[in-house]
Amino acid sequence: MLREAITSVTKFYSNLISRTDARVKDYPLMQSPIQMTSILVAYIFFSVYVGPRMMANRKPFGLNRAMITYNLCMVSLNAYIVYEFMMSGWATTFTWRCDLIDPSTSPQALRMVRVAWLFYFSKFIELLDTVFFVLRKKQSQITFLHVFHHSFMPWSWWWGVTLTPAGGMGSFHAMVNAAVHVIMYTYYGLSAAGPRFQKYLWWKKHMTAIQLTQFVLISVHISQYYVMEECYYQFPLWIHLIWMYGFFFFLLFSNFWVQAYIKGNRLPAVDHKPNQNGSTSEHVTIVANGKHHENGHAQHYANGKIVMGKVKKI
Template sequence: MLLEAITSVVKFHSYLQSRTDARVRDYPLMQSPIQMTSILLGYVIFSSYIGPRLMANRKPFILNRVMIIYNLCMVLLNAYIVYEFMMSGWATTYTWRCDLIDPTSSPQALRMIRVAWLFYFSKLIELLDTVFFVLRKKQSQITFLHVFHHSFMPWTWWWGVTLTPAGGMGSFHAMVNSAVHVIMYSYYGLSAAGPRFQKYLWWKKYMTAIQLTQFVLVSIHISQYYFMDKCDYQVPLWIHLIWMYGVLFFLLFSNFWVQAYIRGNRLPISNHKSTQNGSTSEPAAAVANGKHYENGYTHYTNGKIIMGKVKKV
């Protein structure tokens, strides 16, 4: 039984290597799924088990300066990714409808491959978001959805970059996601800078609307595939996954929008205080894109939670 299992794994590995796009074989972490899967398994184990136990009897780290630098770097990285996606086709030759995966070695195809890999690698860098939560003892922020999103997305993108790295309809959601991350990490950076920058965060109430817009755009764009008479050289599995991703997270965000802004409910805040990415204010926690984001202030007055401002009771 064990020998058969090992034989099957070896055969699958050989098959995968034969199917790996030759143009991406020399990129870091693209030679085998073992490296990528090991990193993500280590991430899940650290964030869910090892990290919290290591920090159990330790004081939380003060990482504001580190996080300001990290957030700034993520803003610049995601802005560069958006630019490269645009220059690789979306702002030059793509129709924004049935755009095909390019199997050639043209300069544009190779440029698209580079940015597709860079987007994948950026998802591994984003694992540091969770590491910061652990080191700052913000374990309540590390939900199942948070860990699942941060591990599942890079895992699926590895397969996409390995088998079909050169664009196509599926690359649209990566470009949009990076554009949204420019905005979000800008917010995080200002938030981590301390209370004196709170006056520049007036637009935080629009964060959920920006996320909802992202999922609407992604879902509408990818849905075109189902209504086309013909759209050659796409991978239907990638299309289905992207559509399900967009719809699922649109529903999750819509539910938050209803709870937060229509019904006036908020998720509970542990210890009557919550900080996000270095903020020293008291924002309410909200699930966004698999992680918790700041979305407005919560004040406690005579035991009641009042959104947005202090209200006399």
């Protein structure tokens, strides 16, 4: 029984590798799913276990300059990705309806292959978001939603880039996601720049609304497939997965919106306590969606046991 299972897995793996698109075989992290899966498993282990314990008895690092540089670089990178997706078809030859996978080696197809891989690779760069949270002792922002989103995106995109790098209508969600990230990292950069820029961050609560809009656009666009009379998309499985992706993340972010802005469960809580000299100190605890909220400058106390998405005092 075990031997048969191992044989079946080995055959599946060999078949998958043999079907890797020749146009993307030589790109980094595309030779095997083992490489990228190992990186993502290490990322989860660091985010949930190693990082919090490493920082438990250390002071948070002041990384404002590094974060400003990082966020500005991510704004530029994602803006470039959006531009390349547009020039690869979305602003030139695509109909925005039933756009098929292009298996050719035309200049436009190869351009789409490059930007599809670049989008995939950018998801590994984004893992630094969590590293900054850990080093700054913002463990409360590393929620299940944050870790799942950061690990699931690059893992799922490896399969798409491996088999269909010039994915036609299946690449729309990547372009939209990159556009949203331009807005998000602009916000993060301004936030990290210091108090003098806080007046420009009045649209903080609209970040989740922007995310929800993203998933609505993705779901509506991909849903066209189900009502078209004829659409011979070569990998309909991708259509189903993208629709489920949009719907699933819409539910997750809707739940966050309700918790944060309707019930107020995740908004900053201020506890005023008098000191011995009669002055008042503020204890501010931020419990936020670790990805789609401010990189904050509010105080965060982690003098207790750190658990997933919250700090438990002991």
